[in-house]
Amino acid sequence: MAVASSDTAIRTGRIARTFIYLVLLLFALFYMLPLYVMLINSVKPLSEITGGGMMNLPDIWTLEPWRKAWSEAQIGVQPTGLKPYFWNSIQMVVPAVAISTILGALNGYVLTKWRFKGDTILFGLMLFACFIPFQIVLIPMARVLGVLGLAGSTWGLVLVHLVYGIGFTTLYFRNYYAVFPTELVRAAQIDGAGFFQIFWRILLPSSGPIAVVSVIWQFTNIWNDFLFGASFAAGDGAPMTVALNNLVQSSTGVKEYNVHFAGAILAATPTLLVYIVAGRYFVRGLMAGSVKG
Amino acid sequence: MGFLDIRNATKSYGQVEVLHQVDISVDEGEFLVLVGPSGCGKSTLLNMIAGLEDITTGEIAIKGRMMNGVHPSKRNIAMVFQSYALYPNMTVGQNITFGLEMHGVAKPERDKAMADVAKLLQIEQLLDRKPGQLSGGQRQRVAMGRALVRNPDVFLFDEPLSNLDAKLRVDMRTEIKKLHQNLGTTIVYVTHDQIEAMTLSTRIAVMNGGYVQQLGTPKEIYDTPANLFVATFMGSPSMNLIPVKLRVDGNAVYADTKNDQDEKVSLPVFEPSATVKSCDGQSVMLGIRPEALTDPEGADQRSTHVERIRNTVTVTEPAGSDTFVATTIGGAECVARMRSDADVAPGRVSEFAFNMEKAVLFDPKSEARIA
Amino acid sequence: MAVTDPAVGASAPDFRTRLQHWIPKIVLSPSLAMIFVFVYGFIAFTVYLSFTDSRMLPSFGWVGWENYSKLWRLSHWEISLINMAIFAGLYIVVCTAIGLMLAIFLDQKIRGEGVLRPLYLYPMALSFIVTGTAWKWFLDPGIGLENVMHTWGWTSFSFDWIKNRDFAIYTVVLAAVWQTSGFVMAMFLAGLRGIDNEILKAAQMDGASNWNLYRRIIIPQLRPAFLSAFVILAHLAIKTFDLVIALTGGGPGRATELPATFMYSYTFTRNQMGIGAASAVIMLMTIAAIMIPYLYAELREKK
Numbered sequence: 001m002a003v004a005s006s007d008t009a010i011r012t013g014r015i016a017r018t019f020i021y022l023v024l025l026l027f028a029l030f031y032m033l034p035l036y037v038m039l040i041n042s043v044k045p046l047s048e049i050t051g052g053g054m055m056n057l058p059d060i061w062t063l064e065p066w067r068k069a070w071s072e073a074q075i076g077v078q079p080t081g082l083k084p085y086f087w088n089s090i091q092m093v094v095p096a097v098a099i100s101t102i103l104g105a106l107n108g109y110v111l112t113k114w115r116f117k118g119d120t121i122l123f124g125l126m127l128f129a130c131f132i133p134f135q136i137v138l139i140p141m142a143r144v145l146g147v148l149g150l151a152g153s154t155w156g157l158v159l160v161h162l163v164y165g166i167g168f169t170t171l172y173f174r175n176y177y178a179v180f181p182t183e184l185v186r187a188a189q190i191d192g193a194g195f196f197q198i199f200w201r202i203l204l205p206s207s208g209p210i211a212v213v214s215v216i217w218q219f220t221n222i223w224n225d226f227l228f229g230a231s232f233a234a235g236d237g238a239p240m241t242v243a244l245n246n247l248v249q250s251s252t253g254v255k256e257y258n259v260h261f262a263g264a265i266l267a268a269t270p271t272l273l274v275y276i277v278a279g280r281y282f283v284r285g286l287m288a289g290s291v292k293g
Numbered sequence: 294m295g296f297l298d299i300r301n302a303t304k305s306y307g308q309v310e311v312l313h314q315v316d317i318s319v320d321e322g323e324f325l326v327l328v329g330p331s332g333c334g335k336s337t338l339l340n341m342i343a344g345l346e347d348i349t350t351g352e353i354a355i356k357g358r359m360m361n362g363v364h365p366s367k368r369n370i371a372m373v374f375q376s377y378a379l380y381p382n383m384t385v386g387q388n389i390t391f392g393l394e395m396h397g398v399a400k401p402e403r404d405k406a407m408a409d410v411a412k413l414l415q416i417e418q419l420l421d422r423k424p425g426q427l428s429g430g431q432r433q434r435v436a437m438g439r440a441l442v443r444n445p446d447v448f449l450f451d452e453p454l455s456n457l458d459a460k461l462r463v464d465m466r467t468e469i470k471k472l473h474q475n476l477g478t479t480i481v482y483v484t485h486d487q488i489e490a491m492t493l494s495t496r497i498a499v500m501n502g503g504y505v506q507q508l509g510t511p512k513e514i515y516d517t518p519a520n521l522f523v524a525t526f527m528g529s530p531s532m533n534l535i536p537v538k539l540r541v542d543g544n545a546v547y548a549d550t551k552n553d554q555d556e557k558v559s560l561p562v563f564e565p566s567a568t569v570k571s572c573d574g575q576s577v578m579l580g581i582r583p584e585a586l587t588d589p590e591g592a593d594q595r596s597t598h599v600e601r602i603r604n605t606v607t608v609t610e611p612a613g614s615d616t617f618v619a620t621t622i623g624g625a626e627c628v629a630r631m632r633s634d635a636d637v638a639p640g641r642v643s644e645f646a647f648n649m650e651k652a653v654l655f656d657p658k659s660e661a662r663i664a
Numbered sequence: 665m666a667v668t669d670p671a672v673g674a675s676a677p678d679f680r681t682r683l684q685h686w687i688p689k690i691v692l693s694p695s696l697a698m699i700f701v702f703v704y705g706f707i708a709f710t711v712y713l714s715f716t717d718s719r720m721l722p723s724f725g726w727v728g729w730e731n732y733s734k735l736w737r738l739s740h741w742e743i744s745l746i747n748m749a750i751f752a753g754l755y756i757v758v759c760t761a762i763g764l765m766l767a768i769f770l771d772q773k774i775r776g777e778g779v780l781r782p783l784y785l786y787p788m789a790l791s792f793i794v795t796g797t798a799w800k801w802f803l804d805p806g807i808g809l810e811n812v813m814h815t816w817g818w819t820s821f822s823f824d825w826i827k828n829r830d831f832a833i834y835t836v837v838l839a840a841v842w843q844t845s846g847f848v849m850a851m852f853l854a855g856l857r858g859i860d861n862e863i864l865k866a867a868q869m870d871g872a873s874n875w876n877l878y879r880r881i882i883i884p885q886l887r888p889a890f891l892s893a894f895v896i897l898a899h900l901a902i903k904t905f906d907l908v909i910a911l912t913g914g915g916p917g918r919a920t921e922l923p924a925t926f927m928y929s930y931t932f933t934r935n936q937m938g939i940g941a942a943s944a945v946i947m948l949m950t951i952a953a954i955m956i957p958y959l960y961a962e963l964r965e966k967k
Binding site for chain 2: 183184187189190191192193197202205206
């Protein structure tokens with residue numbers, strides 16, 4: 001290969017390279033398979049699937065399953081389709097992402113540029129909160145949401161996702177601001193800028209990349225959440241994932257696989273779009289969650 | 294009382310005292326350089342003057358006004374940082390005027406001040422650029438502009454030249470010196486580079502281990518270092534230190550050692566003080582700068598106390614203007630600074646001329662200078 | 665002239681400085697308050713509940729360790745623990761193996777790396793419910809792979825793991841590996857790209873074969889990536905809930921129950937809140953045993 005000379009020092013023989021390409025392609029197929037199955041079966045009539053044609057291209061192309069999944073399918077007891085639940089998810093995700101990102105940015109700023117005794121321990125406690133099995137908070141959270149009158153509502157879920165998302169957003173901004181030159185903050189202090197002026201005028205204008213990471217991470221996590229949605233908002237206020245699960249698991253009537261697949265793609269579309277548009281940042285977010293600093 | 298007073302200032306982090314009892318008084322228009330190896334506390338002291346770090350005990354006053362606990366922006370100081378700390382999202386012009394804006398100066402005045410400073414530093418054509426588009430030298434100028442525009446009482450420089458390449462560093466050094474001469478500002482300047490310290494300062498504070506080792510003019514520091522640390526830290530190549538034994542003979546005092554042929558060498562100490570005379574028979578360190586240890590023809594013609602000894606040359610390092618010659622006297626590695634055309638070759642015995650007027654003596658135990 | 669008591673040293677700072685001193689803490693406090701109440705307060709509450717006779721609703725009759733001893737006698741819990749061991753063990757090992765292999769292969773100056781990498785990673789962006797739905801029907805013997813093979817003429821082909829009590833847990837592993845192995849690949853790839861090329865060149869000068877280069881030089885340097893991968897995967901494994909719900913619903917029978925689904929069903933559908941709380945506490949302890957040393961080491965190093 002012409003390019004093999006430059007960066008990596010490792011050279012491989014021809015047979016080895018063929019093998020490597022083969023393996024890589026096989027895995028590409030493996031990763032693509034479920035998406036292919038979902039897409040192809042969401043645009044064919046149910047009879048083609050039950051007739052053993054799951055892997056085949058449709059004989060008859062139809063968007064009917066999509067329409068049905070979106071606006072007609074029976075979710076729970078109502079034949080509303082997934083549409084209202086999609087909007088529930090949007091209403092939940094937007095404020096939760098916005099608030100947790102803003103708070104994370106401020107926290108990260110404080111924890112790196114205004115350090116005080118014990119700040120690392122406090123941060124450790126915030127960070128650990130990201131990794132707890134959420135089963136441990138389900139019971140009291142259900143009670144508290146009940147007391148606050150937020151049970152079953154979108155705002156209740158906003159609160160929940162805000163609380164359990166702050167650790168991650170703080171982690172992102174903290175790691176990002178940790179390498180932001182402290183001399184700039186000192187210079188601004190000497191120039192007479194205060195806490196918020198420094199944040200607003202000096203740090204925030206340079207925070208674009210990490211804000212994108214934080215927003216994408218929070219968006220994906222909150223959109224994809226099932227446990228909190230199922231526990232605290234199972235009825236009309238349910239988010240998309242819960243509604244999709246209800247659709248797929250419903251035991252009444254014929255199983256409309258094509259509608260299920262269409263519904264699954266509908267539920268996956270927002271996060272997939274984000275991934276396609278800003279995959280690079282998405283990956284960076286994943287990495288920051290594991291290899292810090 | 295000076296213009297900037299540091300009185301008994303100490304700094305501790307928890308139980309650890311990192312800066313011990315610093316007492317420095319700086320007059321208006323002085324250029325004080327804090328020099329020392331990394332970790333000596335010089336930057337901590339500068340940050341304490343700036344108000345970026347608290348003072349643990351003692352006090353710092355500017356123009357007689359106590360500064361302890363006063364916010365950095367209220368001290369009327371300006372600082373140039375090692376990384377320049379230019380705000381990356383603002384243009385050069387905005388960088389320069391940010392401090393004025395924060396202090397509530399009206400736009401027309403800000404623009405005028407900016408124009409003046411830009412003219413002074415010749416950066417007018419850069420005002421609309423972002424820091425990322427500037428070269429190292431240009432950034433350095435902008436950082437100085439940001440400091441100048443505030444017209445502060447004291448300028449603080451934190452290793453401002455260490456990020457520049459060698460050539461530019463020399464140019465900017467001259468530039469800073471010119472600026473100081475023209476504007477007569479009071480400057481406190483931190484560096485680890487002893488040449489910068491020597492060339493720029495009106496006074497130097499040599500620091501090590503959280504202590505001010507010596508405070509004095511560049512000439513005092515260079516010619517009469519207070520102790521072994523200052524002697525070896527300042528000057529390049531550093532001062533030669535030869536272990537000798539003092540021998541009092543009437544009014545004269547001799548420093549006895551051996552050359553590398555195992556022959557006894559007696560170097561008469563120049564104008565020995567009473568202290569030196571009381572040290573008969575003691576082992577001390579004879580300090581002599583490379584330029585006071587030369588070939589006989591290159592020796593200082595005005596000096597009346599040039600002593601010659603014969604010794605073997607081990608290595609020669611021609612540096613163009615001079616030739617540095619390494620040799621071993623009294624068991625110590627020494628470097629002599631000879632004329633570039635001095636007739637020396639490795640392995641050959643040559644004559645070395647000691648200018649004893651420039652020699653100093655140290656007590657090896659206390660490391661302090663005794664003469 | 666400044667007149668101060670030298671014994672006091674620093675005089676009282678001016679108002680603005682003092683305010684500046686407090687603002688950061690004020691800004692941080694709402695987040696901290698939320699974390700302390702909703703995380704640590706709730707943990708304490710759940711721990712407390714695990715010692716009470718709570719059933720459908722929290723109640724405060726103290727029963728000591730009874731819930732825990734009941735829990736450990738439940739075959740349902742035992743099944744979910746065994747499943748957890750199988751699932752977590754296979755999931756971590758397989759994800760790490762596939763991730764490392766793909767990363768090493770992708771690091772060979774592969775044409776089209778830019779296309780392959782996102783293909784490997786996109787599953788991570790999906791909800792487990794979506795993943796579960798897709799695999800559920802794909803693995804369903806009635807309409808999925810088995811049926812397809814039959815219509816393609818391979819009539820003896822049989823793949824009914826998802827309906828088989830002995831094998832259903834492996835389908836959960838399959839779907840989970842599908843979802844996360846690409847992410848592990850990305851972690852290892854970042855580790856590989858971070859290795860100094862000069863070391864590799866030096867090793868080649870020393871005559872190391874590719875195999876030895878990886879075995880002796882490169883893989884040992886990936887230690888941090890291995891550690892991070894393990895911690896992330898272990899914690900994801902213990903938290904696995906949605907995937908099981910969507911893929912098998914815990915079945916057939918109890919064949920794919922995990923602690924997370926156990927806790928959920930005991931707490932919310934079987935009205936055994938005390939036992940549910942006890943199981944949640946055990947889950948938390950397990951994760952804490954993995955995460956706390958890791959976080960401690962990470963935060964200490966960063967100083």
